[in-house]
Amino acid sequence: MPYHTFECSKMLPDREKHAVIKGPGEDITSALPLGNLNTVPGTITERGCxxxxxxxxxxxxxxxxxxxxxxxxxxxxxxxxxxxxxxxxxxxxxxxxxxxxxxxxxxxxxxxxxxxxxxxxxxxxxxxxxxxxxxxxxxxxxxxxxxxxxxxxxxxxxxxxxxxxxxxxxxxxxxxxxxxxxxxxxxxxxKVGTVEPVIKSKYTINYVGDYNIQGDCEIMTDFFNRMGIQVISMFTGNGSYDDLRAMHRADLNVLECARSAEYICNELRVRYGTPRLDIDGFGFDLLAESLMKVAMFFGDDCVEKAKAIIDEEVARWKPELDWYAKRLKGKKICLWPGGSKLWHWAHVIEEEMGVKVVSVYSKFGHQGDFEKGIARCSEGALAIDDPNELEALEAMKMLKPDCILTGMRPGEVAKKIGIPYLNIHAYHNGPYKGFEGWVRLARDLYNAIYSPVMNLAAIDISKDDFDTDTGFKTRTMLSDPGVPREELHTENMYTGKMDIVTPLRGKKYDFPAPEPKADAVV
Known part of the structure; x- marks a missing residue:
């Protein structure tokens, strides 16, 4: 078993089986960390209650x-x-x-x-x-x-x-x-079974395990409506209390986050005979497969509508995704979400954005989450259950990722050591679901990795040749022809044009030179 022991946790022997590195030829039978166990005293967990x-x-x-x-x-x-x-x-x-x-x-x-x-x-x-x-x-x-x-x-x-x-x-x-x-x-x-819904379509579903972060639910329900499917209730993003009391009347439960909401789907199947269908709302290929699975459950007319939606969305957004994937290829990321994104994103973000997932973790994932996540990870990935701040810092220094995809608490810690992060709990600029949403995530990832701000964050003003009392020239000063300056061109991500910004005085720092881009996602 390829367990990985963190230096900071050697005094806590109970932590030795909570992290593994997936080696060549290894699968979930030999590379599975312990999960969903009581927090080890002394680790200062970041879990919620x-x-x-x-x-x-x-x-x-x-x-x-x-x-x-x-x-x-x-x-x-x-x-x-x-x-x-x-x-x-x-x-x-x-x-x-x-x-x-x-x-x-x-x-x-x-x-x-x-x-x-x-x-x-x-x-x-x-x-x-x-x-x-x-x-x-x-x-x-x-x-x-x-x-x-x-x-x-x-x-x-x-x-x-x-x-x-x-x-x-x-x-x-x-x-x-x-x-x-x-x-x-x-x-x-x-509460379920205490309200009778108004049925408007011959196809009805409950959309379960989506919480409408920045509008994720609206993206998916729009797809379903265009397929001729009525969403009786959404558990629970943008969900109405009384609609959720009518969950027993749906033909199908479409489940997104299995970690948080599989329990009610399983009970609806036992008590009311409602089947459960698990989907992935992230990534072009997985989303297309998911829409087709839902459509095939209901029949040929739904299938034709789903195909038309997929063809239209892919034709519109795939060129944008490819532009970002070309520039993200080979960049290393740590995928450190709370729960199900551990396995929702583990392989599709590699395949469609070209990045390398060097680590996954979960604060509260069960063994099933790690089984799916590690099965989808490539070799060399470090998987951690319930990491604390010191373990996360040690992992970042060892793996040297280009970006961390996580929540605010570990993300702000990463920024302190010069590593950018994307908030994939509350999102930076979501929603991230849907075809356009996946391009939006790629854009945010590109902006995070190539932002000159992170170069500035690594500057030690106590040692580097940096005039702290001079400050930066403002754009107003730049517009004054009487002010001498050097011009540094950088791409504006929203317009695709090249802007002029002020370089640092004193020591010169090398910033990445992005290629000019004809179209940009706004």
């Missing part, structure tokens, strides 16, 4: 809902607005966050009375919203507040409102994946 997995990942993207956390203010604040879960109702769920704000006195004397008062106040403040989700936290779980009983009392007192209770305290699992499971099962147990 079960409450975060329930509220932040799955619950919050529901758009017409008051999302109320029963616990300290810090819990709800930490899970508010850190991802761009947009919606078509003016982003209501991103504008407001709600908490009962438990204090020490509530832990001692109980907080049920305060919870009920908070629920009524929230509904009074937003009379046009009559749906609510209640999230349990560690504090309210430990003192045993009966949130279900309070919810029933309020629904009796306020006819017309509906409240969903999610009992997923932070300690309710090894990581946020424990919260994924709890909210999936609670929703199907308590």
């Amino acid at each position: 079960a409450y975060c997995g329930a509220k932040h990942v799955i619950g919050t993207p529901m758009k017409d809902v008051i999302h109320m956390s029963h616990g300290p203010m810090g819990c709800t604040y930490d899970t508010w607005q850190t991802k761009r879960y947009i919606s078509d109702n003016d982003n209501y769920q991103l504008k407001y966050t709600f908490a009962t704000d438990m204090k020490e006195k509530h832990v001692v004397f109980g907080a049920e009375k305060m919870l009920k008062q908070n629920i009524h106040e929230a509904f009074d403040a937003f009379p046009n919203i009559n749906r609510m989700t209640l999230y349990q936290t560690c504090a309210s779980a430990l003192i045993g507040d009966d949130m279900d009983a309070i919810a029933k009392q309020v629904m009796k007192e306020r006819p017309g409102v509906d409240i969903f209770v999610c009992n997923a305290p932070g300690f309710g699992g090894t990581s946020q994946t424990g919260g994924h499971h709890k909210i999936n099962i609670a929703w199907i147990n308590n």
